[in-house]
Amino acid sequence: MDTILSKLNEPQKSAVTQTEGPVMVIAGAGSGKTRVLTYRVAWLLNKGVDPFQILALTFTNKAAFEMKERIIELIGSNEARNVWMGTFHSIFSRILRAESDKLGYSFNFTIYDKDDTKSVMRSILKEQNIDNKVYNPDFVLHRISQAKSSLISANEYANNVEIQAQDKSINKPLLGMIYQLYVARCKRSDAMDFDDLIYNTNLLFRDFPEALVRYQHKFNYILVDEYQDTNYAQYLIIKKLAASHENICVVGDDAQSIYAFRGANIQNILNFKNDYPELITFKLEQNYRSTQNIVNAANSIIAKNKQQIAKNIWTQNEEGQKVTIIRTASDAEEGSTVANSIFESKMNYQLQNDAFAILYRTNAQSRSFEEALRRLSIPYRIYGGLSFYKRKEIKDVLGYFRLVVNQYDEEALFRIINYPARGIGKTTVEKLIVEADQRQMKIWDLMQNIQYLQKALGNATAIKVDEFVTKIKSFMVLLKTKNAFDFAKHIVNATGIFKDLNDDKTPEGISRFENIEEMLNGIKDFSEIEVNIETGETQNNIRTLDEYMLEIALYANDEKDTDDTRKVSLMTIHAAKGLEFPYVYIVGVEENLFPSAQTVNSRTELEEERRLFYVALTRSQKKAFITYAENRYRWGSLTFCEPSRFIDEIDSEYVEYIGKPNSFGSPWGSSQKTKPEVKLTGQAINSFTPREKLKKLNTILSNSAAPSEENTDIESLQVGMEVEHLRFGKGKVLQMEGSGPNKKATVFFNSVGQKQLLLKFAKLKILS
DNA sequence: AGTGATCAGATTTTT
DNA sequence: TCTGATCACT
Numbered sequence: 177m178d179t180i181l182s183k184l185n186e187p188q189k190s191a192v193t194q195t196e197g198p199v200m201v202i203a204g205a206g207s208g209k210t211r212v213l214t215y216r217v218a219w220l221l222n223k224g225v226d227p228f229q230i231l232a233l234t235f236t237n238k239a240a241f242e243m244k245e246r247i248i249e250l251i252g253s254n255e256a257r258n259v260w261m262g263t264f265h266s267i268f269s270r271i272l273r274a275e276s277d278k279l280g281y282s283f284n285f286t287i288y289d290k291d292d293t294k295s296v297m298r299s300i301l302k303e304q305n306i307d308n309k310v311y312n313p314d315f316v317l318h319r320i321s322q323a324k325s326s327l328i329s330a331n332e333y334a335n336n337v338e339i340q341a342q343d344k345s346i347n348k349p350l351l352g353m354i355y356q357l358y359v360a361r362c363k364r365s366d367a368m369d370f371d372d373l374i375y376n377t378n379l380l381f382r383d384f385p386e387a388l389v390r391y392q393h394k395f396n397y398i399l400v401d402e403y404q405d406t407n408y409a410q411y412l413i414i415k416k417l418a419a420s421h422e423n424i425c426v427v428g429d430d431a432q433s434i435y436a437f438r439g440a441n442i443q444n445i446l447n448f449k450n451d452y453p454e455l456i457t458f459k460l461e462q463n464y465r466s467t468q469n470i471v472n473a474a475n476s477i478i479a480k481n482k483q484q485i486a487k488n489i490w491t492q493n494e495e496g497q498k499v500t501i502i503r504t505a506s507d508a509e510e511g512s513t514v515a516n517s518i519f520e521s522k523m524n525y526q527l528q529n530d531a532f533a534i535l536y537r538t539n540a541q542s543r544s545f546e547e548a549l550r551r552l553s554i555p556y557r558i559y560g561g562l563s564f565y566k567r568k569e570i571k572d573v574l575g576y577f578r579l580v581v582n583q584y585d586e587e588a589l590f591r592i593i594n595y596p597a598r599g600i601g602k603t604t605v606e607k608l609i610v611e612a613d614q615r616q617m618k619i620w621d622l623m624q625n626i627q628y629l630q631k632a633l634g635n636a637t638a639i640k641v642d643e644f645v646t647k648i649k650s651f652m653v654l655l656k657t658k659n660a661f662d663f664a665k666h667i668v669n670a671t672g673i674f675k676d677l678n679d680d681k682t683p684e685g686i687s688r689f690e691n692i693e694e695m696l697n698g699i700k701d702f703s704e705i706e707v708n709i710e711t712g713e714t715q716n717n718i719r720t721l722d723e724y725m726l727e728i729a730l731y732a733n734d735e736k737d738t739d740d741t742r743k744v745s746l747m748t749i750h751a752a753k754g755l756e757f758p759y760v761y762i763v764g765v766e767e768n769l770f771p772s773a774q775t776v777n778s779r780t781e782l783e784e785e786r787r788l789f790y791v792a793l794t795r796s797q798k799k800a801f802i803t804y805a806e807n808r809y810r811w812g813s814l815t816f817c818e819p820s821r822f823i824d825e826i827d828s829e830y831v832e833y834i835g836k837p838n839s840f841g842s843p844w845g846s847s848q849k850t851k852p853e854v855k856l857t858g859q860a861i862n863s864f865t866p867r868e869k870l871k872k873l874n875t876i877l878s879n880s881a882a883p884s885e886e887n888t889d890i891e892s893l894q895v896g897m898e899v900e901h902l903r904f905g906k907g908k909v910l911q912m913e914g915s916g917p918n919k920k921a922t923v924f925f926n927s928v929g930q931k932q933l934l935l936k937f938a939k940l941k942i943l944s
Numbered sequence: 945a946g947t948g949a950t951c952a953g954a955t956t957t958t959t
Numbered sequence: 960t961c962t963g964a965t966c967a968c969t
Contacts, residue, residue, distance in 0.1 A: 236959080265959050290958085370959055438958060540955055543960090560958085594945095601945045750957045772956050788957080811954065812960055 180215060180250060184208075191425075191458040192216045195223070195397065198418075198452035199425040200445075204489040205474065205794035206465025206756065209427055213401055214243050216425065217259060218250040220397055227258035231395040231417070235402040237263055239754060260395065264410050265370060268377040271391070272368070278384055279376055284582050286367040291566065292587045293317055293369050300357050303609075306350060320355050324371035325407040325439035327378055330356040364618060366584040374409045381416050392420045402754075403428035403448075407439035415451060422452065430485050431478050434750060434788045436780070446485065463489050465756050465797050467496020469830045473800070474793045476827035481783045498832040499793070499800045501823055507764075507808040511544030512551070514761050514803060518744060519552050521759060529555055530742040533757035535749045535792050537770040541763065542746050549744060559747035565728065569677065569688040570695055574725075576667050580651045581725050583620040596672045599640045607632050608641075647671070660703035660724045664696055699724055749792045760796035762789075765804045766817040789822045802831075898943040899923060906943065 181189055188208055191201045192215045203209035213232070220230060234240040240261045247256035260267055269287065276283050288296070297313040300306075323333050333339055334352030343351045362369060368376060381388040398418050400406065403426035406414070418424040426448060433442045449455050463471050471491045478484070504510040518532050534545050542558055549556045564570060572595055578588035594600045611632040612622045622628055623645050629638035647670070654663055668674040677689040702724050745757065764770060771785035793800055804819045893899070897909045907925035921940075 263959060373959090435958075437956075538956055540960095597946075599945070603945080748957065769956095774956070784957095809960080 180218065184211070184215065185462060187458050187460050188212050188215075191427075191460070192219050194456055194458075195220060196423055198422050198455045200403075200448050200455055200457045201425065201427040201460060202445075202457065202485055202487060203427055203429050203460040204463060204487055205429065205432060205791070206463040206471075206491075207460035207489070208462075208464055209401075209429070209460065210239075210243065210754070212460065213399060213427055214246045214250065216399065217243070217256070217261075218247050221247070221251055221253075221255055221259075225397060227255050228260070229394060229396040230259045230261075230399070231267070231397070232259055232261040232399040233264055233267060233401060233414075234262065235405065235754065237266055239401070240266075264406075264413070265373050268413070269368075269373050272373060272376055272380065275380055275384070275387055278387065279380060280363070281368070281376075282366055282582070284366070286365065286578055286582045286585045286588070287373070288362065288365075288367045288369045288587065290370075291571075292367070295587055295590075296358060296361055296365075297354075300354060300361060304350075304354075304357070306354070311348060311350065311354065316351065316354055319351055320358060321371050322439055323355065324375045325409045327375065327409050327412065330359040361586075364584065365586045366582050367587075371409075374407075374413065377413055378409055381413065388416060389420075392417055396421055396423060398424045400424070400426045401428075402432075404430050404433035404442055404445045405435040405440040406444050407441055408444075409439075411441070411444045422454075424452075430483075431481075431487075431787055432753065432791050434753065434784060434791055436784050442483070446483075459487055461487055461489050463491040463794075464493070466491060466794060467493050467798060469496045469498050470793060470796055470800055473499050473826045473830035474790055476830065477786060477793065477822065477825050478790045480825050481786055482779075483783060497799050498830055499802060499826065500832055500834060502801060502803045502834050503819070504803060504805050505807060507541075507544045507805045508547075510763060510803050510805045511546075511548035514545060514763060514801070515548035515552050515554065517761075517801065518549075518554060518759070522554075527758070528742045529744045531758040532761070533745040533747070533752065533755070533759070533795065534761045534763055535747060535752050535795065536763050537749060537772060537788075538764075539748055541769075545746055545763070554744055555741050556744040556746055559745060560751045564691070564694075567688075567691055569691055573664075573668060573673060573692060573695065576651070576671060576673075577664070577725055579648060580655055580667075583648070583652075584618055586619060589619065593644060596676050598644060600637070600644065604633060604637055604641070661696065661700040662703075664699045668692060668696070749788050752795050753791055756795055756797055758796070758798045759801075760792070760799075761801045761803060762792045763803045764808070765789075765802050765820040765823060766808070767820055769808075769817070770820055770822070786822065786825075893921065893940070893942060900941040900943055 181192070184192060185208075188211065191199065191212045195216070201209070201212060203212065217230060217232060221227060232240070232243070234243065240263065244256050244259065244261055247259070248254060262270075272279070272281070273283050273285070276285060294313050294317065297317055298308065301308045301311055301313065301316075323330075328336070328339075330352070333355050340349070340352060343349055362372065381391075395417055398414065400414060405428070414424065414426075426445070428445050430442055430445050433440060433445075436442065449457075466474075468491055471489055471493075475489055502513060504513050514534060518529075521527055521532070522529070534542075536542065539560060546556065546558070565574070572592060575588040575592040575595075578585050579592065582588075590605060593605060608619055608622065611628065612619045615622060615628070623641055626638060626642055629641055632638075633641065651663075651667060651670075654666060658666065674692070677685060677692060679685075745752075745755075749762075768776075770789070771782055775781035775785050802823060804823070805817055807814055808817050809815075893909065893912070895909050895912055898906065899909060900906050907923040909921050909923050911922040923940075
């Protein structure tokens, strides 16, 4: 264990070994936060603490998984698997299932995702004849989410004089009533939304003190990662659980708080000391990730924020290259510029695709980069966006799974009751809803009473509904006996979904079919690998589909990559939190996009955008690029864009500007400040001479092949010729393909073997 | 009841 | 540009 400690610096060491009492670790970007958390858990385990007594809350399930893997490596034992480690949502959903009867839910309660909640909300508004323009479903749901994160129940909301007055003043007096209806509707469906998982845990601990005491006793050591992003409801859970032993360690960085829009309360970290007067605070200020230039540039940005804990982030790393700011004419050019730049760096430094990340503010921006990367045949992977589990065909199949597990799941029921078509249309469903309402029954219970059905729907339709019910019931019988894979296969066959999609030979149909197959494969993997969560042993028990459902409900966003090709990463900055890449491109850095138009009128929101920019910049290890376009297609039409204020805010000492020769005025628009023109004074750490560097930039900036000396030569290049490459030395051309700017050559080099080169970039000299 | 066409609205970020 | 919601037609 001492060898482990030797890998830590002084403040890290203290943060790891101070296991008793309340501890707060303020960890600057790249200061080894994850390392401290990992080592702290390893340290506890090594001291003999029972893994079942450690609760470690992370921000994503992926982070939890990776941390467990590292701890296992560190202590050389699978014991770490038994640590209660995961997101607030996954850990407390586990606890809620165990205690579900206390709160009036069943063990198999469904977790509604955003699509489900939106659909619930839409149908409530429709039933109540409420104008969904005034009561925009997203707005209403956001409001309800805020209330739940502040532990305000629907009844409290509806009866609170102040809230009601406030809602009236924004002309939305019905919000309280809608909230009540929404809660009743979820309850009736035996379903919890994401906020309920936290809210109901609070209810459990409030109303069942013996349960609270049990968990207080169970979790002797509590760790919370990304503490700056917790909301009030989460904060209170932690506070209650830690109350008896106070062995609580929170780790975070106020400068990286970027989830206030989701209810995160930055005060949780700023006020932590008030709750625990004995608090010991450690600050991790040495950055191990980035070059000096990046650290300094990031510091100069974040200094513009008023609300923050004082800290001094520094690094011993090399000075590095300046942050390069690139102007392009359009979003399409932005895409090709970035793709070309990646291609070039790959060639020049022999880098892998996974050394690069493209970070943007909104998911919608990914398109131009996808297209440009595809044109250069650079593999990429988009994180976030439309995840696998959100695809229509997948949700349809999941609808069956869900209904079989929980028959009261109305969202699932409505989705599949007529898919594939079986003659139960919209009118029938509406009649069912009305009838169930009148008889004060749940829809599923009503559907089992054939007399009621006949009365409400007529004989012919009643039979169809009855057949549907019989089918679902037959699935329910199989659920407990078949393993997940066999069961899922049975469902897609018995319902006709498989045949339905197999018959569809359009490209979309084929892709849907393949997605279903992929899901079945995923389920197969699941049902074959059994890891006992209590002991960590693998067993041969069958894993049933309801277990699968529990697993995926909260993992819907961590889609796993199926092949292991190294790829360029494309993601939003939010999704990039906690990650690092050698080369980072922050793109679309324009006013009204980043910062986003909705945030520029409020100081707190603007500060959050600035923190977001800080997070983006501090993802980079070696080199950061910032790009913006002067024109961009937004919702179909071309709009003019101005560079973001954040570009101005970086201390000019740490940046270099690149733009095409400005044909109309200063490249900085009408900006009053004098801006440095193209400035290339950065002390390059690589071997480029300034002249080569300029040439490189020119290449980056040109979309079409820039005709340089080499390129004119290249026109005459043919198979069999001897060539010389700047980096690889002498070689022989084996093959040529493509034409114009996309002309490629396969060359065998004496030094490194066979390489494929895009002639536009490869600085080849013809020798013979 | 089911299908196809037309039109409006969307873009902030996510467990 | 793309998705979904609504409407008209079969």
